[in-house]
Structure formats: C-alpha cells, structure tokens
Amino acid sequence: MRRMKRSAVRRALGFAYAKASGGSMPVSITFITTDRCNFDCSYCQIPHAPTPEMSTDDFKRAIYEFCRHGLTRASFSGGEVMLRRDTVELVTYSKSLGLFTSLNSNGWSTGRHLDELAGVLDMLVVSLDGDREAHDAVCRRPGSYDRVLDLLSDARDHGISTATISVIGPWNLHLLDDLMATASRLGAWAYFQPAQADCYDQSAGLTGGLGASEIHALANALERGLARNEPIAASTGYLARLKQAPKFTSCAKCAAGRFFASVLPDGRVVPCHLTSERHHYPSGLDVGFVKAFNALPRPSGDGCAISPYQESDLIFSLDRNAIQAALRRSIPSSASAYRVMKSAILR
Ligand code: SF4
Numbered sequence: 001m002r003r004m005k006r007s008a009v010r011r012a013l014g015f016a017y018a019k020a021s022g023g024s025m026p027v028s029i030t031f032i033t034t035d036r037c038n039f040d041c042s043y044c045q046i047p048h049a050p051t052p053e054m055s056t057d058d059f060k061r062a063i064y065e066f067c068r069h070g071l072t073r074a075s076f077s078g079g080e081v082m083l084r085r086d087t088v089e090l091v092t093y094s095k096s097l098g099l100f101t102s103l104n105s106n107g108w109s110t111g112r113h114l115d116e117l118a119g120v121l122d123m124l125v126v127s128l129d130g131d132r133e134a135h136d137a138v139c140r141r142p143g144s145y146d147r148v149l150d151l152l153s154d155a156r157d158h159g160i161s162t163a164t165i166s167v168i169g170p171w172n173l174h175l176l177d178d179l180m181a182t183a184s185r186l187g188a189w190a191y192f193q194p195a196q197a198d199c200y201d202q203s204a205g206l207t208g209g210l211g212a213s214e215i216h217a218l219a220n221a222l223e224r225g226l227a228r229n230e231p232i233a234a235s236t237g238y239l240a241r242l243k244q245a246p247k248f249t250s251c252a253k254c255a256a257g258r259f260f261a262s263v264l265p266d267g268r269v270v271p272c273h274l275t276s277e278r279h280h281y282p283s284g285l286d287v288g289f290v291k292a293f294n295a296l297p298r299p300s301g302d303g304c305a306i307s308p309y310q311e312s313d314l315i316f317s318l319d320r321n322a323i324q325a326a327l328r329r330s331i332p333s334s335a336s337a338y339r340v341m342k343s344a345i346l347r
C-alpha cells in the first residue's frame with residue numbers, strides 16, 4: 001500500500017512538472033489492439049483497412065514501458081477488441097501493474113469473459129446507438145441491441161463500472177432521451193458524441209446531415225439530462241465545446257500527444273486515431289514506445305468532438321468541472337446505482 005502511495009505521488013509530481021515545463025508524460029494511453037471488427041457500423045471505416053497487429057508480448061512491452069514513465073490509465077479499444085484472444089490477458093497484466101483499466105467494446109461477445117474481467121477491469125464502455133430498431137440497423141447486426149443490454153446488466157452484477165457511448169447522427173438524434181433513460185436504468189454512465197465523416201481524419205468534419213443546429217440540439221439535450229440528474233458522462237466544458245460547432249477546438253492546443261495518446265495495432269504511437277498524419281508516425285517497435293511518444297509533434301487541425309478525448313483534454317487542462325465529472329464517473333454511477341436499486345425495490 002505504501003509503495004502504491006509513493007508511486008501515485010511520484011506520478012502526480014511528474015505530471016505537475018511536465019505541465020509546468022511544457023513537457024509531456026504518457027498518463028493515459030489507448031491501446032488500439034485491432035482494427036478488425038465483427039460489425040459494420042454505417043458511420044465507421046475502421047474495419048475496412050485493417051493494419052497488421054502486434055503480438056501479446058509487444059503490447060505488454062508497450063504497457064510496461066509506459067508504466068515506467070507515468071502511465072496511470074490503460075484503455076483497450078478496436079475495432080472490436082474482443083476479437084483478439086489476449087484481451088483479458090492484457091487487461092489483467094495492466095491491472096497487475098496497478099493501472100486503471102478500461103475496455104471499449106461493441107458488446108457482442110464480451111459477456112463470455114465477465115468472470116475473468118471481474119476484479120481486473122475498472123470500466124467497460126459499450127456502444128449503444130439507439131433503441132433496438134435503430135441500434136441494430138446502424139450496426140447492421142440483428143440482436144446486437146439485446147446483447148448490449150444484457151452485457152451492461154451482467155457487468156454491473158460482476159462489479160464492473162459501465163458506460164455507454166452513443167455516436168450521434170441524423171439517424172438517432174431523436175433518440176437522445178431514450179438513450180439516456182436506458183443508460184440510467186442499467187446503472188451506466190452515458191457518453192455521447194457526434195459522428196465524424198471519417199474515423200481516421202478529423203479534418204473531414206462531421207458526418208453529412210450534422211450541422212451546427214443539430215450539434216446545439218445535442219448539447220442542449222445533454223444539458224437538460226444533466227439538470228435531471230441523468231448519468232451523463234459529459235462535463236460542462238465538453239458541452240461548451242459542442243456549442244462551438246461546426247468547429248470545436250484546436251488540435252495544436254490539445255493534450256493529445258502530451259498527456260494522452262494511442263498505440264495503433266501495428267505499434268505506431270499517435271496523438272489520437274483521428275490524426276490524419278498518422279502514417280508518418282514511427283512505431284514503438286522500432287524506436288521504443290516512450291521515445292515515440294516523447295517525439296510526437298503537435299497535431300494540426302480544428303479539433304474534434306470525440307467525447308472521451310475532449311474530456312481527457314479538459315482534465316489535463318485542469319478544468320475543474322471536467323475533473324469533478326471524472327471523479328463522479330470513478331464512483332460506480334452512484335446516482336444511477338441508486339435508481340437501479342430503487343426500481344428493483346419498487347418492482
Ligand atoms: S464503430 Fe466499432 S463496432 Fe462499429 S464497425 Fe466500427 S469498430 Fe466495429
């Protein structure tokens with residue numbers, strides 16, 4: 001325990017120094033372990049051009065290297081991350097190093113692994129893109145909505161905190177209240193973000209049919225949800241950024257590449273997966289993962305509205321409300337847990 005405390009203090013001091021000196025520190029890394037996916041969501045291009053994948057040992061090496069240089073949070077994402085057989089092993093390894101662990105999944109097969117993930121996975125984030133009809137249509141996978149709901153409920157029973165992430169486009173803008181109510185009922189935090197036209201390039205902007213007025217409608221609906229005490233994961237800072245649509249913020253000022261970053265399946269280290277220059281970044285396999293991170297140039301562009309990235313940027317900018325929202329999310333959705341208990345009692 002004393003060792004963990006010492007390590008937390010060392011990390012906090014390291015972050016304070018990096019922040020004050022204009023330096024960088026890999027506090028939070030998303031390991032995109034695969035581009036492969038068993039879904040074909042209408043707004044997503046990721047599975048269409050899969051990149052080669054590093055081995056389990058390579059990913060462990062990356063995690064270990066980052067951990068020695070300040071890593072606090074390891075997130076695992078895809079594609080569909082559960083298509084890799086080593087996902088539970090990588091999460092377990094990260095937890096053994098004392099990291100906060102999170103996993104993004106489409107929820108199709110994750111339910112089979114909950115026994116193994118319980119105790120090592122801190123946060124499970126599952127895609128939820130509408131009611132049954134809309135979700136299954138967007139994912140082009142009948143039955144996926146029911147699997148997501150079952151998974152959220154089972155994960156909660158296994159003591160794993162959960163969140164939904166809803167990619168919003170013209171196809172589900174009218175379902176925001178439904179999405180909030182579903183997350184609330186299942187004791188999950190709810191992230192929302194507008195759909196990008198190109199998952200690999202922030203400069204392509206938002207998907208067709210999403211203009212400033214639609215994004216304002218999204219921000220206003222989330223604001224109303226927060227006022228109703230719905231378990232909205234967003235901070236007010238994120239909502240303020242949404243209201244700047246159609247441009248959001250500046251990539252050059254973003255903490256991506258300074259305090260958080262992504263490792264692509266083939267080992268390249270990038271500020272975020274939307275960086276259009278990603279082909280030019282070196283692989284951690286060639287130069288070392290921390291070295292690749294430390295050499296990241298400032299990305300360029302007009303920013304994005306990717307909710308977890310923007311929340312991270314706000315946290316690393318020391319935005320008080322974003323830090324409060326993050327602390328709120330780290331307590332297993334207390335408001336919604338209360339609601340779940342209440343509805344169970346009243347049933
Ligand atoms: S959004 Fe996620 S689940 Fe859907 S196709 Fe893309 S990677 Fe797969």
Ligand code: SF4
Nearest residue numbers: 251254272303304309
């Ligand atoms: S704002 Fe940050 S996370 Fe978003 S595209 Fe730019 S660098 Fe990436």
